[in-house]
Amino acid sequence: xxxxxxxxxxxxxxxxxxxxxxxxxxxxxxxxxxxxxxxxxxxxxxxxxxxxxxxxxxxxxxxxxxxxxxxxxxxxxxxxxxxxxxxxxxxxxxxxxxxxxxxxxxxxxxxxxxxxxxxxxxxxxxxxxxxxxxxxxxxxxxxxxxxxxxxxxxxxxxxxxxxxxxxxxxxxxxxxxxxxxxxxxxxxxxxxxxxxxxxxxxxxxxxxxxxxxxxxxxxxxxxxxxxxxxxxx
Amino acid sequence: xxxxxxxxxxxxxxxxxxxxxxxxxxxxxxxxxxxxxxxxxxxxxxxxxxxxxxxxxxxxxxxxxxxxxxxxxxxxxxxxxxxxxxxxxxxxxxxxxxxxxxxxxxxxxxxxxxxxxxxxxxxxxxxxxxxxxxxxxxxxxxxxxxxxxxxxxxxxxxxxxxxxxxxxxxxxxxxxxxxxxxxxxxxxxxxxxxxxxxxxxxxxxxxxxxxxxxxxxxxxxxxxxxxxxxxxxxxxxxxxxxxxxxxxxxxxxxxxxxxxxx
Numbered sequence: 001x002x003x004x005x006x007x008x009x010x011x012x013x014x015x016x017x018x019x020x021x022x023x024x025x026x027x028x029x030x031x032x033x034x035x036x037x038x039x040x041x042x043x044x045x046x047x048x049x050x051x052x053x054x055x056x057x058x059x060x061x062x063x064x065x066x067x068x069x070x071x072x073x074x075x076x077x078x079x080x081x082x083x084x085x086x087x088x089x090x091x092x093x094x095x096x097x098x099x100x101x102x103x104x105x106x107x108x109x110x111x112x113x114x115x116x117x118x119x120x121x122x123x124x125x126x127x128x129x130x131x132x133x134x135x136x137x138x139x140x141x142x143x144x145x146x147x148x149x150x151x152x153x154x155x156x157x158x159x160x161x162x163x164x165x166x167x168x169x170x171x172x173x174x175x176x177x178x179x180x181x182x183x184x185x186x187x188x189x190x191x192x193x194x195x196x197x198x199x200x201x202x203x204x205x206x207x208x209x210x211x212x213x214x215x216x217x218x219x220x221x222x223x224x225x226x227x228x229x230x231x232x233x
Numbered sequence: 234x235x236x237x238x239x240x241x242x243x244x245x246x247x248x249x250x251x252x253x254x255x256x257x258x259x260x261x262x263x264x265x266x267x268x269x270x271x272x273x274x275x276x277x278x279x280x281x282x283x284x285x286x287x288x289x290x291x292x293x294x295x296x297x298x299x300x301x302x303x304x305x306x307x308x309x310x311x312x313x314x315x316x317x318x319x320x321x322x323x324x325x326x327x328x329x330x331x332x333x334x335x336x337x338x339x340x341x342x343x344x345x346x347x348x349x350x351x352x353x354x355x356x357x358x359x360x361x362x363x364x365x366x367x368x369x370x371x372x373x374x375x376x377x378x379x380x381x382x383x384x385x386x387x388x389x390x391x392x393x394x395x396x397x398x399x400x401x402x403x404x405x406x407x408x409x410x411x412x413x414x415x416x417x418x419x420x421x422x423x424x425x426x427x428x429x430x431x432x433x434x435x436x437x438x439x440x441x442x443x444x445x446x447x448x449x450x451x452x453x454x455x456x457x458x459x460x461x462x463x464x465x466x467x468x469x470x471x472x473x474x475x476x477x478x479x480x481x482x483x484x485x486x487x488x489x490x491x492x493x494x495x
Contacts, residue, residue, distance in 0.1 A: 181406075197317070199314045
């Protein structure tokens, strides 16, 4: 057991600069997919609640498809499926993008979390009290200003508790990256388990590290809620 | 209340009947762990049944011992933990005998011997050496001797060694071009990939690689340490199969050379 830890602690945490592995990769997957997913989800959520049908319906179809299929299948589709198409491999840009397992994983994770976040934000936008909007209109706000100054700040605050759930679920979902050969925390644990035949220790270390990340995330969201949802206390 | 207890009793009885672990008490059942992504040693037919050299050999051994074969599908890297956790009784999955594995489990006498060899696109001129593979991606199956070999000799020289959960995933990425080469059992590569339509345009690159310490010399059935009864039984049955020609008949079905070696 000591030997396993001595041999693998570096891989569990960060690996080498040339080959980062473990915790660093898991965190990077999480932050990249959540960041990109958030940037996608906010405009999509606005489109989803729009009264223009040609804006709302495509977004509804997108979230329906992504939320209606398992992330595992989506990852396999992007990693193995898309890259097996000749059209993708014969285009230089697409070829270099999809050849890299890391890009495929980030793409699949981003599209997935964006769909869930879109629904969360859209729900929060719909729940904006009519009075707030009427007051804003009375002050002469409309369109972009109304969204930027009134609806989005209040909706995103209201979405915080639900969104924190999505973030934790996304952390758990990053373990799927190992299927696409990305050397995340679980992959290192598998390597250690198959190298030393000590699955309890190897997976136990991984579980403890995931628990630490969850703990930090929950703490951060609690801070955020205390700050931005203070008016609800 | 009585009805509720009756329902629970039925459920419990069903559960007990379902639990395969209890079969282990019966010595007439041998649970073989197998990773069916390694044709022609072990793979799945279109109807979901297991086929291959190891499967036929296992069935012949069970027939000799008047035992019932139960096949448990398991990823290769989880075989030894599964064996130690008594989820299976034996590993019959083209597992090579190495020093490192001997520290964990016991083995029967050898059942086959096939060396390790690299496969790459025809005309790639790659050699199974660290210098030739610098900057290239090499696929291996997780937990195999080939993985250890690649990580020992290729990775320090700057090759990118990628481990996959199953061998079929290695070939999928080799075909798609993500991998430049793959390292595996020679007979597996030849009969399970190169001679199939899937393997068109690929070939063996360089000679067989050799390293008795990492690669061992032959494949055998893996057993729990101290399971002497099963070891003796299987060794005796194997000797009989070799003597009465049943082994050779099975081998001929899958290979056109002597897979047993000398």
